[in-house]
Structures are given as structure tokens and as C-alpha cells.
Amino acid sequence: MVFDSKLDKQLKKEIRIALESEGSWQLEDISFIGRGVVNAVYLIQDRLKGKFAVRTPWQIEGESGEISLKKEYQLSKHCYAHGFPVAKVYQLYIGENINFLLSEYISGQHDNYRSDQIGEKINELHQLPVEGLSIIDQHNQSLPNIISTRIVDRLHQVNTLLSAEFTVPNKAEIEKILNTSTNPNVLMHLDVRPPNIFTENGRLRAFIDWDNAFIGDPIMELTRIFESKELDEKEFMKGYGESLLEQTDSLIQNIYRLDTTLMLSLLFAIDLKDGKKRTYYMNRTKNLLIDITKRM
Numbered sequence: 001m002v003f004d005s006k007l008d009k010q011l012k013k014e015i016r017i018a019l020e021s022e023g024s025w026q027l028e029d030i031s032f033i034g035r036g037v038v039n040a041v042y043l044i045q046d047r048l049k050g051k052f053a054v055r056t057p058w059q060i061e062g063e064s065g066e067i068s069l070k071k072e073y074q075l076s077k078h079c080y081a082h083g084f085p086v087a088k089v090y091q092l093y094i095g096e097n098i099n100f101l102l103s104e105y106i107s108g109q110h111d112n113y114r115s116d117q118i119g120e121k122i123n124e125l126h127q128l129p130v131e132g133l134s135i136i137d138q139h140n141q142s143l144p145n146i147i148s149t150r151i152v153d154r155l156h157q158v159n160t161l162l163s164a165e166f167t168v169p170n171k172a173e174i175e176k177i178l179n180t181s182t183n184p185n186v187l188m189h190l191d192v193r194p195p196n197i198f199t200e201n202g203r204l205r206a207f208i209d210w211d212n213a214f215i216g217d218p219i220m221e222l223t224r225i226f227e228s229k230e231l232d233e234k235e236f237m238k239g240y241g242e243s244l245l246e247q248t249d250s251l252i253q254n255i256y257r258l259d260t261t262l263m264l265s266l267l268f269a270i271d272l273k274d275g276k277k278r279t280y281y282m283n284r285t286k287n288l289l290i291d292i293t294k295r296m
Helices: 005-020 064-081 115-125 143-161 171-178 219-228 233-240 250-271 275-295
Strands: 027-035 039-046 050-057 089-094 099-104 186-188 197-200 203-207 214-216
Touching: 005 027, 005 039, 005 050, 005 099, 039 064, 050 064, 064 089, 064 099, 064 186, 115 186, 115 203, 115 233, 143 171, 143 214, 143 250, 171 250, 186 219, 219 233, 219 250, 250 275
Parallel strands: none
Antiparallel strands: 027 039, 039 050, 050 099, 089 099, 186 214, 197 203
């Protein structure tokens, strides 16, 4: 999302109108502090209440922005209630002119961490109860169903958009293999990387941005971290523990890895236009497909 100063001004205006209409706010300042593909993030300063973060979609049209906010609200509340480090959420505002999520403002760094610390925390995340938790955009589908469909769709995209000639495996066979996993279903963040982790004085303060989160096999979380290569894999596993990898068939692991390499192939080819990383992830996709199709 390219920064649009006119849109930025409009979003600030709508945030101010929405909050001040409640009568209890005395806003001193609203400043832009971050952006993602779907949302902009603002810091608001109130004369009496102090500082808060506001997360709002760049565009109010359509349902994706609203779903993103509802998902962040739901999962942040769930994690906070069970002692997992997230920003405390205060209000989900759905209005005619703007939607936003009001939460605790957390200052800190994104680079002062140890991968083993993050491994320990992700292990804690995977121990949180999920009974009765239904993620808004998972639509009660199983993770194997979602991933098998996504792999087939992404392979068609890669073949069409990047002029590749990858063999597309059978969706039903992929789903059947993933369903053989005996790992328990857990809540996964699925975007564990430094920009989404706040630290302060060497302590992990909060995990943010739950847009990609699903409930399912924790192997998907681990393989996504390994393929993204933004954390030290060996150090991460020291904190997380090795038993999950040891007890899971490498074919299942490679199918989840394939989902990530396809996503990153498209990302670096189309959105970020990084030729070196595009080539790397296309080669990873090719090698994973060879292994998967050989064993299916």
C-alpha cells in the first residue's frame, strides 16, 4: 500500500469524529505510525486517558478490512485472557464512515530478541485452549481442507503468472495426507517474524497482526517459520522443543512448507519484486514438489 497523504488526513478526521462523538475523549494528537497491506496504524494521545493505538483499514469498502479487525479483536482478547503477550484491546468500532480497533499502545523494538525466547512463547501459544474458539475467516473448515485448496490454487497462479510448468497434485490426495497427522489442533499465529514482535529490555512484550492466524496442525507454524528464514531455526527449536518435528511425517511437513514457498514465490515476484528471492523460492517449490509427488 503506497502512502496516500489525502487518505491519511481523511482517516485521522474520521477517527477523531468517531471517538469524540462518545463524549469522553479529549484528543490532543493523532499520528500515523505504521502500515500493512490491509491496515494503517495510528497513535492517539488523549489529554486524560493517555496513549492508544488505532488500527484501521485503508479502505472501508468490502468486508476484508472489517474481518481483519474482528479477527484481531477476537484473538487478542483470547490470548490476553490466557496470559499470552498481546496488546490489550479496548474497543472495536464499526461505523458508517470508518472501522477501527482501539488497543493498548506498546512501544518497543523489533530486533532485541533471541530466537529461543520466541520458540518458548510460540510453544506457549500452542498450549492455549481452543475449545469453543472459531476463527472468523476459517469458516469452520479444517486446516487440511484450506491448505490443500490453497496449494492447488497457488500452483495454478504460479504457472500462469510466472510462466512456470509445475505439476499440480490432486487436492483430495493432499488433504488425505494432511489428515493423517496425529498432532492436536492449536491456535497458530502464522506470521511470526520480527516486525510482528515487540520487545523491551530483552523481554517479549507483544505479538501483533493476527491476520493469518488459523486453528490446526502446529507443524504449519513451524514450517512457515523455517521457510521464511527470519528467525534462527536451531535456536527457535531449542526454545520450542524438538518432539513435534520428530513425531510428524516429513511428507506432511513438506506439504506445509510448499504452501509457504508458493506464497513467497508470488510475494517476491509480484509485490516486492525481489528477483533473487523469487528464484530461491521457485527452486524450493520445485524441489518440494518433486519430493511430494514421488511419495504420494
